[in-house]
Amino acid sequence: MSGLGGEVSLHMDAPPEKVWALVSDVTRIGEFSPETFEARWTRGSTGPEVGAYFKGHVRRNGVGPTYWTPCRVTRCVPHEVFEFAVGTEDLTVNNWGYRLEPDGTGTRVTEYFRLEPKLYLRAYWLLLGKLRGRTNEKGMRTTLERMRTVVERDS
Incomplete structure (x- = not known):
């Protein structure tokens, strides 16, 4: 990962197609994420594909403020990668x-x-990146652990 991001990996005892069904169904994110407590497809989108739109209802740091954020699927390869902007x-x-x-x-x-x-995001990351990066990594670990519980139970 670049200096402007982070990642967390976890092994799940389930095949990629089962995991894919969870990570690509944005309507289920509220079950797993400590910050995004709901999401819904928008603009006529109904499922994961490049160009599909959805919005996420976020509670920053799990405590507030609360806001809706627009998202667009940018990479979608079934059983391999699901990415959104x-x-x-x-x-x-x-x-x-x-x-x-x-x-x-x-x-x-x-x-x-x-x-x-972007310059302003580089400045933000320089000032607050370490703290926000830790928060994001903790949130990603929580999300993945909760997904693992569901996908392993259902496999």
């Missing part, structure tokens, strides 16, 4: 995603984020 078409701030790799009889799942390399 956060922000408007004119102003992307952050990118989030999941990479899936077969790992023995299960799947190595990596959740990651990457800020856009």
Whole structure:
């Protein structure tokens, strides 16, 4: 990962297609994420594909403030990668995603984020990146652990 992001990986005892069903269904994120407590497809989008739109309802740091954020799917390869941009078409701030790799009889799942390399975001990251990066990594680990519980129970 670049200096403007981070990632967390976890092994799940489930095949990539089962994990894919969870990570690509944005309507389920509220079950897993400590910050995004709901999401819904928008603009006529109904599922994961490049160009699909959704919005996430976020509670920053799990305590507030609360806001809706627009998102657009930017990479979508079933059973391999699901990535989306956060922000408007004119102003992307952050990118989030999941990479899936077969790992023995299960799947190595990596959740990651990457800020856009814009000057003001570089300045933000220089000042607050270490703190926000730790918060994001803790949130990603929590998200993946909660997903693992569900996907392993259902496998």
